[in-house]
Amino acid sequence: MNRLGIDIGGTKIEGVILQENGSVIKRERIPTESHKGYQHILRQISKLYSNLTENTDPPSTVGICTPGAISYKTNRLKNSNTACLIGQPIKEDVEAIAGQPVAMDNDANCFTQAETSLGAAKGYDLVFGVIMGTGVGGGICFHGKVHKGHQYIAGEWGHSLLHPGGNLCYCGKHGCVETYISGPALEKRYYELTGESKPLKEIAKNPPAEWEVEFLENFGIALSNVVNILDPDIIVLGGGVSNINFLYEEGSNSVRRYCFNDTLDTPIVKNKLGDSAGVFGAAYLNL
Numbered sequence: 001m002n003r004l005g006i007d008i009g010g011t012k013i014e015g016v017i018l019q020e021n022g023s024v025i026k027r028e029r030i031p032t033e034s035h036k037g038y039q040h041i042l043r044q045i046s047k048l049y050s051n052l053t054e055n056t057d058p059p060s061t062v063g064i065c066t067p068g069a070i071s072y073k074t075n076r077l078k079n080s081n082t083a084c085l086i087g088q089p090i091k092e093d094v095e096a097i098a099g100q101p102v103a104m105d106n107d108a109n110c111f112t113q114a115e116t117s118l119g120a121a122k123g124y125d126l127v128f129g130v131i132m133g134t135g136v137g138g139g140i141c142f143h144g145k146v147h148k149g150h151q152y153i154a155g156e157w158g159h160s161l162l163h164p165g166g167n168l169c170y171c172g173k174h175g176c177v178e179t180y181i182s183g184p185a186l187e188k189r190y191y192e193l194t195g196e197s198k199p200l201k202e203i204a205k206n207p208p209a210e211w212e213v214e215f216l217e218n219f220g221i222a223l224s225n226v227v228n229i230l231d232p233d234i235i236v237l238g239g240g241v242s243n244i245n246f247l248y249e250e251g252s253n254s255v256r257r258y259c260f261n262d263t264l265d266t267p268i269v270k271n272k273l274g275d276s277a278g279v280f281g282a283a284y285l286n287l
């Protein structure tokens with residue numbers, strides 16, 4: 001029983017075909033070339049699908065990971081940095097290519113699925129997956145499956161309110177978590193404090209105390225709200241910001257301070273699959 005996953009990114013489309021035990025049979029990348037439009041992207045997916053399935057048993061499951069939020073009413077993308085995908089019937093069109101039903105989910109849910117099925121959260125029952133990168137997102141896996149929620153927004157902690165009347169968010173509200181602890185938000189804050197522009201990677205090597213304290217405080221409050229409601233068995237961090245090592249010890253202490261509990265037994269761990277989470281998660285999505 002092979003599994004096939006496709007991760008549609010802004011610059012590349014990645015595909016993988018896996019054996020039932022998760023070992024890779026074939027893995028390939030192809031440029032998205034999104035400037036050529038939606039039909040071209042479909043032709044690229046079709047090419048990739050043929051390459052992956054050539055000389056192997058046909059996949060019993062096919063999943064796609066899409067950038068951006070999916071509308072629960074239409075199953076189409078609502079927003080995406082690959083603009084030509086918005087509003088298109090991607091799921092149906094990939095089903096036509098694959099000749100079978102296809103599961104589709106956003107990158108945060110695919111990340112959580114991948115880490116649950118094959119990565120750092122393997123063996124845990126209730127998993128909260130966190131993406132802290134350009135944006136802040138999250139996903140929930142329960143009994144090995146993504147929990148989408150009634151309105152398909154389960155796990156979207158990045159747009160919870162952190163500071164009323166705070167930073168303006170692209171979503172139209174003020175004070176969202178994302179506007180404080182995403183990569184760009186942290187770089188902007190560093191600039192405000194020091195008058196210097198530096199990439200996050202550089203800032204993290206020698207962070208100014210005020211910047212670090214604020215970051216840990218925001219991280220702790222935001223994640224403790226998730227823990228109070230969901231109380232997951234494990235939290236896995238992903239995205240560029242997850243490379244900051246102090247999040248795992250000091251960050252965890254900060255979450256504990258704001259939790260409705262005298263201790264925090266919940267492991268907060270780094271992802272294992274890195275950039276591969278999208279494509280592996282897609283392969284493990286359930287219909």
Ligand SMILES: [Zn+2]
Pocket residue numbers: 158159169170171172173176178
């Ligand atoms: Zn927001």
